Amino acid sequence: MPGIRQRTTALSVLSAVAVTAGVLTAAPSHAVVGDSPPDSQYAFTAKLDIGNGQRSCTGTLVDQQWLITAASCFADNPAQEPKVAAGAPKMKTTATIGRADLTAPGGSVVDVVELVPRDDRDLVMARLATPVTGVKPVQIGSAAPREGEELKAVGYGRTKDEWVPNRFHAGAFTVQAAGETTVALEPTSAGAAVCKGDTGGPALREADGKVELAAVNSVSWQGGCLGSGAETRKGAVSTRVDDVADWIRQTALRTLLSRADWKKADLLAAGYFTGGSANGKRHMDLLVRWVDGSVTLYQGAEANDAKVPFSAQYELAKAGSVWKHAKAITGGSFTAGGSDGLVVRWVDGEVTQYAHVDQQGFHNEKTLAKTAAWQNAKLVTAGRFNGGSLRDDLLVVWANGTVSLYADLNTNGVRKEVQLAKADKTWTYADQISAGEFTGAKTSDLLVRWKDGETTIYPGVDTKGFHGETKIRPVKSPWINATVLTVGAFTANKVPNDVLVRWNDGKLTLHPGVNGAGLHSEVQIAD
Structure with missing residues (x-):
């Protein structure tokens, strides 16, 4: 059998030139001659x-x-x-x-x-x-x-x-x-x-x-x-x-999202939970509440690769936890510093704020509201709708079609309501909402996916209401199958204008760089 041959390199080291150690051309499998370690020592x-x-x-x-x-x-x-x-x-x-x-x-x-x-x-x-x-x-x-x-x-x-x-x-x-x-x-x-x-x-x-x-x-x-x-x-x-x-690491990250059954992801929230904005490198993270009550945090990646937007995952809650009672969630900045937090509307009408969320879990819990009326808060999203505040505001679409804004959401609770739309049938057809920055307006824009598949951007929403609209997907478009969505800065640490969508067939797609002209590309990141 040929032995290994030596060739000279710049550092005069032995190089791989001959028969490989362990590749056979026929039958029996043929390990390091040495000690037998304990079973658990090198389990990898x-x-x-x-x-x-x-x-x-x-x-x-x-x-x-x-x-x-x-x-x-x-x-x-x-x-x-x-x-x-x-x-x-x-x-x-x-x-x-x-x-x-x-x-x-x-x-x-x-x-x-x-x-x-x-x-x-x-x-x-x-x-x-x-x-x-x-x-x-x-x-x-x-x-x-x-x-x-x-x-x-x-x-x-x-x-x-x-x-x-x-x-x-x-x-x-x-x-x-x-x-x-x-x-x-x-x-x-x-x-x-x-x-x-x-x-x-x-x-x-x-x-x-x-x-x-x-x-x-x-x-x-x-x-x-x-x-x-x-x-x-x-x-x-x-x-x-x-x-x-x-x-x-980049090769392994290709399957990070595909390990989960995304048909079971029913609530999504984006935010700088792991400190991404502070270090100037990592992009936004994604928090997922699954139907079994477990919660996963996907940490934003550093590379600007739409196919690999996340670099690690952390389990924040196990199946069967209290999180199975969450009905709506949104990430945002509520303390004017540090990592982002989360607002949760629970099934019993309680509204809870976690000032910070990170790899270790949920921190500084505060009840913002607890009335039966909040059971009718159908959709929620946090954004800078108030303009001058250092903290995010909360926009709510109610079951009767009313749209409300609660400005400067801090730990003192849900304060004065500004009504942006009165109760009517129009907003009862809103299925998904998320705040983003698509148009360059001074305040956050609102993305709405309607029941009939139409998808709309409302630019620069503020305490005075809505200021025009841009239809980026028509009625009866495939977006009727967009079951859950959120907006974040997933491909660049700049502005939240990437739309992440979980479809009813379990596929997960990312639409980077959405602007006032609409959606420009789609990248499937999990199936």
Whole structure:
């Protein structure tokens, strides 16, 4: 069997040139020769079965729905060219995650349905058919491996005396040198070696009780591995990941929204809940109340990519919580500083304000009103309708068609009402409303989606009422199926003029940069 060859790079490090460690061309699966860690220690390590036993590799869970591994695991001829095409793997691939002992119960067994390779190194992201629960993904290292540093390699490949081991093994290695995309390793612990089946497995940095991914196993000499003959060399080459951490994160974020059943999202609110406006980078966040009473906060992303508007999610309330009794919500700035808050109209007519909402939950709860009359507050939205205030105002559409404005909404409760429209049938047909900044007016505009599908922008709504209207979708338009919507600054940290829509079929779309001339584009971000 050919061994690994050495070629000179600018840093004189070992590079990936020969047979990959763990990509087989026939039957048995073939891991790091070393110790057997406790079952829970590296639960993020995955065993990859490629082609129903034709090949075996190792991977690492870096996101609930994504693994990272070696591209050579999926290449047609990995010994000559480790590159692989993007898309579905050519051979059926199954990942077993969270099960150190493959013969034991527990963990998850999930199909790999998509590959996203790097062109500059032996690395690929592998999307799982469904998210993995109960296993915490590994953190990606931010610092380059340095000479003399110890890394722990983990894998499910063959050992010195097992062709097909049933559990992962781990061995200690020392960094000999680091190149632009690779790192050369030599074993530190006795008997450690990267063997067939370990390709794609993690090389981990462990310090101060923290574990992070420094590199991914690529090739090795395989000395000490069963079937290596007289070979004694045990050096290995792993692929660096620290300098592609942003690529890993952006790839994983593609499935962030698709993990949820959006047919069950019935209330949406946008706001700078996690401090986005303060740091000048992150865009608005999205708060979702699901039909089961759970609440999720999606943190706004920093990149201006309409396809990936959010960068993380946080569970603020579990299913069956009191939030199942919320009938209307809106985000806004109510304290003239800090993160945004939330106003909630509950089923019993109570109106509650949370001065701030963040990743830890809801803060500074205050009851603004509690009368039976507020049970008839059909729709609510917060915006700067009053002009001179540093706090947002509350606009309410009542069940009888009245439209009211409560200016300068602070913690002293719902104060003097300004009636913008008297009770009539017109506003009883309003199905969705949200405040935004579409026209450049001095005060907030109001977006209304009517029952018949017509969608209208009212520019510069203030205490004197409505000042014209612009129809951006006609009667009987497809927007009759727009079940829930909200307006926010989701693609740029500027003004809230992006419209996010949840449709009755569960799809989620984003319409960036809406203005007085209407809707200009649509990006589907979840289906």
